[in-house]
Amino acid sequence: MALIVQKYGGTSVGSPERIAAVADKVARMRAAGHDMVVVVSAMSGETDRLIKLAKSVHPEPPxxxxxxxxATGEQSTIALLSMALNRRGAEARSYTGHQVHILTDNVHGKARILDIDDKRVRDDLKKGRVVVIAGFQGVDEEGNITTLGRGGSDTTAVAMAAALKADECQIYTDVDGVYTTDPRVVxxxxxxxxxxxxxxxxxxxLGSKVLQIRSVEFAGKYRVPLRVLSSFEEGPGTLITYEEDEMEAPVISGIAFNRDEAKITIRGVPDKPGIAARILGDVGRGNINVDMIVQNVGADGTTDFTFTVHRADYPKALEILKQVAQDLKAREVSGxxxxxxxxxxxxxxxxxAGVxxxxxxxxADEGINIQMISTSEIKVSVVVDEKYLELGVRALHDAFGLGEAPAQGSPAKGAARS
Amino acid sequence: MALIVQKYGGTSVGSPERIAAVADKVARMRAAGHDMVVVVSAMSGETDRLIKLAKSVHPEPPxxxxxxxxATGEQSTIALLSMALNRRGAEARSYTGHQVHILTDNVHGKARILDIDDKRVRDDLKKGRVVVIAGFQGVDEEGNITTLGRGGSDTTAVAMAAALKADECQIYTDVDGVYTTDPRVVxxxxxxxxxxxxxxxxxxxLGSKVLQIRSVEFAGKYRVPLRVLSSFEEGPGTLITYEEDEMEAPVISGIAFNRDEAKITIRGVPDKPGIAARILGDVGRGNINVDMIVQNVGADGTTDFTFTVHRADYPKALEILKQVAQDLKAREVSGxxxxxxxxxxxxxxxxxAGVxxxxxxxxADEGINIQMISTSEIKVSVVVDEKYLELGVRALHDAFGLGEAPAQGSPAKGAARS
Known part of the structure; x- marks a missing residue:
């Protein structure tokens, strides 16, 4: 019998009927003898409703x-799910972030978990109770309520699994696992x-928003066995593993893409130390995050510098860059x-090699021109004209044989070596 | 400059516009130099919405x-009111029942306040902050969330005023004070x-539901100066005082009435010890509250016994009494x-005397027959046919001169002496 932490997101608990379905599933697993801890988000739509309410009294709510x-959003869900579990004969207790003392720093809206007091949870589990915990929220050292930011319930679940040394942390979402790429495209x-x-x-x-990034980092740090599953269909989902466990990792696991970026190029800036810092410094002060950055070797004492930003920040970034270009006497700014x-x-x-x-x-075989290239240890990214998105992703999915079932000496590897 | 605790009920904070109006009022008083603590209820309709939601997952929610x-209802309101106050330049901090540690017993749904930790509130007041506190809720010794029952926000406000030794506790409602009787009738x-x-x-x-009874008891115990005011109109409201302060209390202050009762009479029961206990015991075991009880001196070794119950309990009480009558060989049961x-x-x-x-x-002057009479030290109650309600209340209001402005040797006293 295992100790399992499950997390259900907003759509999974979006109505009394959905909550009943989750309660059925959890009660069955409890009846099968597992120790169950369940982390839930606010019912879908609730957080947006609350934000709207806040903005109706303050344009920029403190x-x-x-x-x-x-925090009231998840508090409602834990109460309702606990009621539904009790109705099914599974004794359940709900806890807010404060009640299980999910201690965070004091950065409201984006707090980070520092510590969890798991005593209360362990006591309840010993008594055979299902423990239902509000995701997304915690308290700082002074007892103020904090939230972890959108998607923070994943982090709550992983942190709880780490604290309890759970056998598995199961994240239930509206997809049945992680795919080689977006099935709507391929x-x-x-x-x-x-x-x-x-x-x-x-x-x-890169935009495959199955899990919140911080929850994956957290899981990696504490080696929490993490599984992504669908709350609407049965299935094994996708297990997140840690590299040392993997004897035969495929060369390429998936293809990600991001349609939300824009690129900006500044040409003919002096090729000397401090220039990149100057450019990105001004952009950063405008509260704009930069993603890819490419600078090529210069000629004639000048160089070109290209970076990408979120598309929503594009007009503002372009404005800033025009000022920077003037100050640096750069030749040109384009985007x-x-x-x-x-x-x-x-x-x-x-x-x-050869990937x-x-x-x-x-x-190239599809006639797609590459505008920028950037690499990391386990990733190669290219920027191309947006009209080539589907064509490019499909070509790569084929080239690396991702549609075929993996095996020893998998096709993916063969393709990569070719 | 005074330390004032204010309480605003559900209709007073029922919409973003109403919350803004409350924030205006509180910010003005803070700007005038008063130390302000504000206790709020859930927005009107919210508690009913939540109960409905609960019943959709469990017919009898634990x-x-x-x-x-x-508890999420008031938590939403404190956040919204604090935002609205901050927007008006009045620095404000919200606290849930747990955060200011309103310690209660563990009777969920009807908890009683045992203690309040006022340190945090005092610290904030010293810093010039407005403190906004969730009414109606607390925590038990194990940190479980409790609620005080409907209207419990009044009790929270009074308890907070007592703990802080506030100069005044102001309860804002949708009426502008306590009346000599219901203005819709007179x-x-x-x-x-x-x-x-x-x-x-x-x-x-007796049905004048301006303040929750427990909050008045609490106020009396700690001699909290309590004032009932309208949140929609300006005015001094009604101040609740304590008898030793009152040199010249009017003989009669008001006329109350209750339309929600029914009476049951059992005739010809043996006139011996234990009979009343037997009758009321059976009724009590049926979870029925009894209000007035009248028993007259008996004759021929038997007596008659009459009591009133809530009208909703009338059929059930009548049923129980018929069984009791059989067991006691009583002559008759009627209602x-x-x-x-x-x-x-x-x-x-x-x-x-003479009241x-x-x-x-x-x-009698109006031809109204009195069916039952019951008295306490400061009250005389009669039961009459419901068709005489308006006529009776108006006649009494006149007889005691309640419509006239009070003065030394007030008309009320004169009337009472006549």
């Missing part, structure tokens, strides 16, 4: 008070049985918000 | 979990400037749910 308001996309935490991080940061980033991700590429070559050839 | 759910009804806590208790228990109770209330009647006589004469 962060401390917004957290007090938002119908042959395949659910992965396993993926490493590092790959998951790269996939997540393009009709781009996409496509990335191949896989821990196997660390030990296998980037396969990628570039596959894109 | 009390512990229902309290977790209901247009000449007059707002009382002052009323004693005992009178207020009698008025409240009537077309009755009302009318009461005159006033601490002055302790020291003034009951004035009452009975006023009713």
């Amino acid at each position: 962060a401390r008070e917004l957290d007090v308001l938002l 119908p042959q996309a395949r659910r992965l049985d396993r993926i490493t935490d590092e790959e998951m991080l790269e996939m997540a940061s 393009d918000d009709k781009i996409v980033k496509i990335s191949i991700v896989g821990v196997g590429m660390r030990s296998h 980037a070559g396969t990628m570039f050839k596959a894109l | 009390a512990r979990e229902l309290d977790v759910l209901l 247009p000449q009804a007059r707002r009382l400037d002052r009323i004693t806590d005992e009178e207020m208790l009698e008025m409240a228990s 009537d749910d077309k009755i009302v109770k009318i009461s005159i209330v006033g601490v002055g009647m302790r020291s003034h 009951a006589g004035t009452m009975f004469k006023a009713l």
Whole structure:
């Protein structure tokens, strides 16, 4: 019999009927003898409703008070789920973030978990109770209510699993696992049985929003066995593993893409120390996050510098850059918000050469021009014209054989070596 | 500059616009230099919405979990009011029942306040902050969320005022004070400037639902200066005082009535010890509260026994009494749910004779037959046919001169002496 921490997101508990379905599932597992801890989010739509309410009394609600308001969302869900469990004969107890003392720093709206007091939870489990915990929320050292930011319930579940040394942390979502790429773009996309935490991080940061990035980092730090499953269909989901466990990782696990970026280029800036810092410093002070940064070797004492930002920040970033260009006497500033980033991700590429070559050839064969390239240890990203998104992702999915079932000496590896 | 605790009920904070109006008022008083503590209820309709939600997952929601759910109602309001105050430049901090450690017993849904830790509130007041506290809720010794029952926010405000030794506790409602009687029945009804806590208790228990009874008891125990005001109109409201402060209390302060009762009579029961206990015991075991009880001296070794119950309990009580009558070989059981109770209330009647006589004469002059009479130290109640409610209340209001402004040697006293 295992100790299992489950997390159900907003759509999974979005109505009394859905809550009843979750209660059925949890009560069955408790009846089968498992120790059950359940972390829940606010019912879908509730957080938006509360934010709207807050804005009706204050255009920029103070962060401390917004957290007090938002925390009511999960508090409602824990009460309702506990009631539904009790009705099914599974004795259940609900706890807010404060009640199980999920201690966080005091950064309202984006707090980080520092510590969890698991005594109360362990006591309840010993008594055979199901423990239902409000995700997304905690308290700081002074007892103020904090929230972890959107998607923070995943982090609560992982942190709770780490504190309890749970056998598995199961994140229930509206998809049945992590896919080789978005099935809406590539119908042959395949659910992965396993993926490493590092790959998951790269996939997540690239827009595959199955899990919150911080929860995956947290899981990696404490080696929490983490599984993503569907709350609406039966199935094994995708298990997140840690690299040392993996004897035969495929070279490429998946293809991620991001349609939300725009690129900005500044040409003919002096090729000397401090220039990149100057440019990004001004952008950063504008509260704009920069994603990819590419600078090529210069000529004639000048160089070109290109970076990508979120598309929503594009006009503001372009404005800032025009001022910077004037100050630096740069030759020109240009930009393009009709781009996409496509990335191949896989821990196997660390030990296998030729992966980037396969990628570039596959894109070239389709006549797709690459505008920017950026690489990390387990990822190669390219920026291309947005009209090539579907074509490019499908070509890469084929080139790395991702649609086929994995096996020893898998096709993915063969493709990567070609 | 005074330390003032204010309480705003559900209708007073029922919408963002209403919350803004409350924030205006509180911010003005803070700007005038007062130390302000504000206790709020859930927005009107919210508690009913939550109860409905609970019943959709459990027909009889477990009390512990229902309290977790209901407590979100006030938590939302404190956050919203604090935001609105901050927007008006009045630095404000919200606190849930747990955060200011309103310690209660563990009777979920009807908890009683045992202790309040006022340190945090005092610290905030010293820093010039407005403190906004969730009414209606607390925590038990184990940290479980409890609620005080409907209207419990009044009790929270009074308890907080007692703990802080506030100069005044102001309860804002949708009426502008306590009236000599219901103005819908007697247009000449007059707002009382002052009323004693005992009178207020009698008025409240008789259906003048301005303040929760427990909050008045609490206020009396700690001699908290308590004022009832309207949140929608300006005005001095009604101040609840304590008898020793009152040199010249009017004989009769008000006329209360209750339309929600029914009477049951059992005739010809043996006139011997233990009979009343037997009858009321069976009724009590049926979870039925009994209000008035009248037993007259018997004759021929038997006696008659009459009592009133809530009208909703009438059929069940009648059923129980029929069984009791059989067991006791009583002559007859009869009942009537077309009755009302009318009461005159006033601490002055302790020291003034003839009050009951004035009452009975006023009713007799209108041809109203009195079915039952019951008296306490500061109250005389009669049961009459419900068709006489308006006529009876108006006759009494006139007889005791309640429509006229009070003065030294007030008309009320004159009337009482006549």
